Amino acid sequence: MRKIILSVFLISILISYIFSSTKISLEFLTKPDTLVVSENIIYISNFPVVYLLSPESFNVIKQFGKKGEGPEEFKQFIRFHLDKDHIVINSSGKMSYYSKDGDFLNEKKLPGNNVFKPVGENYAGYRLGDDKKTRESFVAIDIFDHVYVATTIKEARE
Secondary structure (H helix, E strand, O other): OOOHHHHHHHHHHHHHHHHHHOOOOOOOOOOOOEEOOOOOOOEEEEOOOOEOOOOOOOOEEEEEEEEOOOOOOEEOOEEEEEEEOEEHHHHHHEEEEEEEEOOEEEEEEOOOOOOEEEOEEEEEEEEEEEEEEEEEEEEEEEEEEEOOOOEEEEEEEE
């Protein structure tokens, strides 16, 4: 579904480019992987950068992020969503919070390499794992409370 939405978005940009007297360039989007559209801003991640674009002109309003493990850096991937007041970005072992205008607010280190999503005050995440003893692969769903105490449910993978 995400690929369809992204494809429709990119096609609309192409049509706009062809029929517009003002030419736009989105050459910076080499491998876009997350797209969220709000009333005022289009958010696109193209690892390791998140771009905020104007929906009228498709011009970049702001961009942030770089590859790394420090503050405001992303390690391996970017998955994000918008909550009521924030852009919430999950990137391999941490959750970063930005204002909807792209200003850095804070980040929290998270255990493991889960892909997390906030659920109220807590977090739910999933990860792939291997049991070294039995040599079985599994998908783990981890539930973290606000102090990140994990309980794990393992589901054996065929």
